[in-house]
Amino acid sequence: MSMSTAAISERYQHIIREQFENQPGHPHKPLDRIKREGRHAFTHMDFPERRQEDWRYTGIDRLLGQAFVPARPRSTADSETTRLLAPIAGLESHRLVFIDNRFRVDLSALDALPDGVSVYSLREDAPQIEPAISRMESSMIHNRNRFTALGTALLTDGIVVNLAPDVILDKPLEMIFMVTSRSDSVCSTPRVLISLGEGSCAALIERYCGYGQHLYFQNVIEEIILHPRANLQHYRLVEENDAACHLWNMQVQQHESSRYTGLNLQLAGAWIRSDIEIEMNGHGAECALNGLYTVDLGRQNDVHVNILHHAPECKSRQHYKGLLLGKGRAVFDGRIVVDREAQHTDAHLSNDNLMLSDDAEVDTKPQLVIHADDVKCGHGTTIGQLDPEQLFYMRCRGISEAEAFRLLCQGFASDILDTCEIDALREHVQSRLLALPGISGDRPGMES
């Protein structure tokens, strides 16, 4: 069912039009405003092509094989949904569930949020939603590429999280996203808007749980503002199903002395791409972004990070690691841009890859673009293989080759996973990593 790009565009135009005309109940006027922006951007853009530098290594055939239609919200939860919603052992959180393009208040647990923390749906009434809509209009993230335009044009719901100044969130806010697709044709377009007031502090856990085996397209747009001295820990665990596409566009704006700590764990999904932009707009802001990706079979994982140092005395760290199995393909494209005004920037990025198969491939491209003259910036990338001496040493002590392989994979990932400050989450992720078929040895194809 291959279609030309022109035919896909045409089909999407039709789907977008239907979305406008066919809204159940009365149209949501504020939301329509931002959707129109998306529609306009979609109409005036082309899909990315390989000749564009930042899409050079990303095959988007899977994404353009068809026009995905927005998932229809359901009002119930089936048994698989319930299973996937089971809490992580030992994790205490405020819980928010977003399924099939809808914020599901009935499945969420937000009653115990402290004063000064508000969490609500983008479908709320006009006065409440107005600031969020204005914010989306001014952020222009829908103009980033044709997929963000599409995600905006097809917007049906989203999540707004606001922390008032000096509020400290007592437990992590856990957001769970799912697409309960029963055909290979559905997309979800979650929009997440987060704002941390001056001096506030929160941990956010964002989880994508793969439902079923059907191909779906999770098209996530996330915008985060950290006001002066705000502190956000942002954990993101992507475990889509084996057929799914996951595209994540995020923009973080950091004001003076704010701190952003991100941990991106991209463990499962057929096609995953993240486009991260962190703007360091205020003096003395800090960000630390760590990530782990795994690819196996013919899967693809793409990481694009742009750290923009606009203000002086900011510090940024990026460290991504990749475990490459089977015929997997990974891309790491990390860039640090330091403006002329951003003196005394301290920035570093690194990317390490462990090739566990002869057929896997990684393209890694660290870049520094520096316009200031008094900065400390660096980068480093490595691509290595398991050391046979290490395997031999462990076998010599009675550990089977498969177990030695697992321990070494876990060891490779450990400095990334150790940055997780929430014990229950770290343990969960460790066990999820070891349970991946290519690592647990449950599937043939392991290299020795």
Added chain:
Amino acid sequence: MLRISNLKASIDSKPILNGLDLEVGTGEIHAIMGPNGSGKSTLSHILAGREDYRIDSGEIIFDGKSLFDLSVEERAHAGLFLAMQYPVELPGVNNMVFLRAALNAQLLARGEQEISAADFIKTVRDAAAQVDLDQSFLKRNVNHGFSGGEKKRNEILQMVLFQPRLAILDETDSGLDIDALKTVANGINSVRGPERSIILVTHYQRLLDYIEPDFVHVLAGGRIVRSGDKMLAHELEQKGYGWLEQEAAA
């Protein structure tokens, strides 16, 4: 316990062992000495199951079974332990996790029960104390950033923990200062017993000041050219290896 007969082995068509015979009885300590390049490390590696060597002839029988029929890990399960000359670093692999995985793999393979977490912690702490290795090393990654002496202690700690039937210590004394040497020797002496055999592969006699061997063998040109008791080690210390190499060549 161990019988090596007429062992010939080569690497890249270059012969290293040329008909080596050695018999180690239960409860015995044997020292294998010899000049550089005589084949000492090759012998240790072949016993452990390294695959870089070609076995041209001969056999190795360990507790009645041919060693060549056992994989590297099966040898460990059967109670064979090699303390390596250059212990390998395992970045990211926690020492406790590693030691417990190894001990449990050996116990399970022998049809015994896995050790409980509480028992393990106690046992491993005792073992660390015995080899004078600070408890903090148990929480670190295996050998990662350890000094030469700390790596050797970590090897002996494993020997104390696993209680092997046969321990082969490949140049465990190299690079140790005198205090570390004594500690390592104490560790080795502590596992000495009627059920356990030890092969000390060493270049120098000084380790034998602290561990008294039952037999001393000289390896030269890929075979044992002289065997004797501990007095042979003293003789070597005085006269060097030259005279034996000449005899072997003659």
